[in-house]
Amino acid sequence: MxxxxxxxxxxxxxxxxxxxxxxxxxxxxxxxxxxxxxxxxxxxxxxxxxxxxxxxxxxxxxxxxxxxxxxxxxxxxxxxxxxxxxxxxxxxxxxxxxxxxxxxxxxxxxxxxxxxxxxxxxxxxxxxxxxxxxxxxxxxxxxxxxxxxxxxxxxxxxxxxxxxxxxxxxxxxxxxxxxxxxxxxxxxxxxxxxxxxxxxxxxxxxxxxxxxxxxxxxxxxPQALRDRLKGDVLVIDSPDPDTLAARLRDDLGVAAMRHGDELRVDDPPDADAVMLLERVLADYRRLVRGITVKRPALEDVFIHVTAEARAQGAAATAERQETAA
Missing domain, CATH: 3.40.50.300 (P-loop containing nucleotide triphosphate hydrolases)
Known part of the structure; x- marks a missing residue:
């Protein structure tokens, strides 16, 4: 049509x-x-x-x-x-x-x-x-x-x-x-x-x-879009999301995407979001206001694909600026 x-x-x-x-x-x-x-x-x-x-x-x-x-x-x-x-x-x-x-x-x-x-x-x-x-x-x-x-x-x-x-x-x-x-x-x-x-x-x-x-x-x-995210999604509400994201990346090798005050891990290591939740609470409790594990919904897919697009756009802009310089 x-x-x-x-x-x-x-x-x-x-x-x-x-x-x-x-x-x-x-x-x-x-x-x-x-x-x-x-x-x-x-x-x-x-x-x-x-x-x-x-x-x-x-x-x-x-x-x-x-x-x-x-x-x-x-x-x-x-x-x-x-x-x-x-x-x-x-x-x-x-x-x-x-x-x-x-x-x-x-x-x-x-x-x-x-x-x-x-x-x-x-x-x-x-x-x-x-x-x-x-x-x-x-x-x-x-x-x-x-x-x-x-x-x-x-x-x-x-x-x-x-x-x-x-x-x-x-x-x-x-x-x-x-x-x-x-x-x-x-x-x-x-x-x-x-x-x-x-x-x-x-x-x-x-x-x-x-x-x-x-x-x-x-x-x-909708189902095919949800299937893009493997396993569960870990969502962390943090008073200092940038610091927590850096700690997760440097200490655990976990990439977390920021969405407002939330950090989201769409592909937890070994697809075990519960184990990662326990590790975050044990090691970074002061940086956590709330934390949950959930099955992927369309909102999670939306956040994931738009975050990827922003990251790709930022990388392309940086590359153009470096080439121009």
Whole structure:
């Protein structure tokens, strides 16, 4: 459904700011009918890629096809396949639920009996049946998001693009929204691409793509990504993580990655994280506030691959500076 080939986007510089590469040489394929999540830290290029896919920005170079249509050369048929849910609300909070949906339907030529059929379809999964006359501003965050998704479903999209749609929702509303989204995707055969930084949302999707610094670092099923980390993960909360990392490296030959005040050991020696935990507590207790051993989760994979990318980037920069000198 989505084929992105060697996509690059550079924001032009100004008098005091050099040009900035937001997306660099990105290639990503999302097959028809799949549910994929795009994740990455702030500034990773997710938002720029989302804007390009929605047709709101034109890349510096590369090719994007949606349903076999070239999004850049012939955007109209590609856009006709899409429904989009933006991070910021795109409904009029002063209008009623039905009024918002009717307005969106009219923009797509849906009126009368045709609109009523599509309205019943779009609302069948929601909790909005008794709230159609209520203004959107009176709804909870979860119900307001249901209006957003119902609006997109009026047009029976083959591709649904969602930019962090659960932002601001409480855990119960977030889970209900994701359950409904997964059910609709299966029933309607839609392709779904959703950006998110909440890794629990990615556990049951078909694939997860991880970006950092405008590059695609990994794209695979959740299980295949977790399998990248061998054995358990040791996580250490330390008041002085740099000192502890140096001691682990020099005394034990253990490489620990820093993440905030935490140190993480993704590949403990001999794959025995428990034995390493005992050794750390015995030898470096004053440098430990908390310590745990856990099975790898997607968040651990994300931290691992982005840390590797930062280390590689730092090494490449140092090499360039040394060559220049």
């Amino acid at each position: 989505i084929r992105i080939e060697d996509l690059t986007h550079v924001y032009p510089g100004g008098r005091r700011q050099p040009p900035r590469t937001a997306v660099s040489g990105l290639t990503l394929h999302i097959p028809d009918g799949r549910f994929a999540i795009l994740s990455g830290p702030n500034g990773s290029g997710k938002s720029t890629l989302f804007r390009i896919l929605c047709g709101l920005a034109r890349p510096s170079r590369g090719r994007v096809t949606v349903g076999g249509h070239d999004l850049l050369a012939d955007p109209a048929p590609a856009r006709a396949l899409m429904g989009v849910v933006f991070q910021s609300p795109a409904v009029d909070k002063h209008l009623g639920v039905r009024e918002n949906l009717a307005l969106h339907g009219a923009l797509h030529g849906l009126r009368g009996a045709a609109f009523r059929v599509r309205l019943d379809e779009a609302l069948a999964w929601t909790d909005l049946a008794g709230r159609l006359g209520d203004r959107v501003e009176t709804l909870s965050g979860g119900l307001a998001r249901q209006v957003e998704l119902a609006k997109c479903l009026l047009t029976r999209p083959r591709l649904l693009l969602l930019d962090e749609p659960t932002t601001g929702l409480d855990p119960a509303s977030r889970r209900a929204f994701l359950n409904a989204l997964g059910r609709l995707r299966r029933e309607l055969g839609m392709t779904v691409l959703m950006t998110s930084h909440i890794f629990s949302e990615a556990e049951e999707v078909d694939s997860v793509a991880i970006m950092a610094n405008g590059r695609l670092l990994a794209h695979d099923t």
